[in-house]
Amino acid sequence: MTMTTLKIDRRGEAARCVAWVWMAKPAVHNAFDETLIAELTATLLALDADPTVRVIVLAGEGKSFSAGADLTWMQRQGAASVDENLADARRLAELFRTLSTLAKPTIARVHGAALGGGMGLAAACDICVASDRAVFATSEVKFGIIPSAISPYVIRAIGERQAYRYFQTAERISAARAREIGLVHEVTDSEGGLDPQIEAIVEALLAGGPNAQAAATDLIRAVANKPVTDDVVDDTARRIATLRATPEAREGLSAFLDKRQAAWMVSAPAPNPTTGH
Ligand SMILES: CC(C)(COP(=O)([O-])OP(=O)([O-])OC[C@H]1O[C@@H](n2cnc3c(N)ncnc32)[C@H](O)[C@@H]1OP(=O)([O-])[O-])[C@@H](O)C(=O)NCCC(=O)NCCSC(=O)C[C@@](C)(O)CC(=O)[O-]
Secondary structure, three states: OOOOOEEEEEEOOOOOEEEEEEEOOHHHOOOEOHHHHHHHHHHHHHHHHOOOEEEEEEEEOOOOOEOOEOHHHHHHHHOOOHHHHHHHHHHHHHHHHHHHOOOOOEEEEEOOEEEOHHHHHHHHOOEEEEEOOOEEEOOHHHHOOOOOOOHHHHHHHHHHHHHHHHHHHOOOEEHHHHHHOOOOOEEEOOHHHHHHHHHHHHHHHHHOOHHHHHHHHHHHHHHOOOOOOHHHHHHHHHHHHHHHOOHHHHHHHHHHHOOOOOOOOOOOOOOOOOOOO
């Protein structure tokens, strides 16, 4: 697929490779239309399936991370039939689901504006690092629409209570406030501080076992917000029991006991149970 809206920058040697995915429509602050949605969805799936890639970083070229959905496209779609609109809206919703169900760790690198769907992309990544000048908002009601496709990820990040306020007021949320309400993990004191902060997180990720990281992500998705029933206890016991017997766990435990660095093997992740990819 020839990319017209994205630039992919692979950093690091095979098996320690970090894929930086740059949204590259700076003239419109990386607002996304059908093309960017299709390219980003396909790229994320391909990188997730690539055994040499360990971490995916999502970033935006120019002044902003992303200004969300392209409002000229939204307006055009408003003139289409509800069925056409629905197919379009589903592709948008699938992008967020794809991003939030990848097996590989994902990091949002947010500078400038992350508005509407841009805030949704940040929320759908596993980890979000923002510069002090970053600004977030669910601005949709200002345009007579709602933050629908992004809602599961934003509500999961900031909680229902904050969502009532920000979905309805569309107020701007500073980076510091975004950290306070759980959307952002780290705020750097300048845009220049973003990459070193992300690289430090990447180093921590590369030190862990890749299968274990994918399993930890899957575990969070399975147990979060569930009551601790017998089934959940059973499931968590089964997961650790299964993992203990893997070559990766044997290597990780031996490396610790032998006082050496673990040598991780990388392999393609199993198909995602939610998306089937
Ligand atoms: C980003 C700033 C702060 C920059 O503010 P600025 O630096 O002052 O720049 P600007 O406003 O002059 O923007 C530069 C150019 O980018 C365009 N632009 C900018 N944003 C968009 C956009 N989204 N769609 C289409 N075009 C956009 C803008 O129209 C302009 O075009 P020009 O006049 O040069 O031809 C400002 O432009 C702004 O506030 N933009 C609106 C951002 C916003 O509120 N986005 C929410 C979109 S709705 C959405 O995402 C729906 C979704 C996905 O959540 C639905 C769902 O979840 O189901």
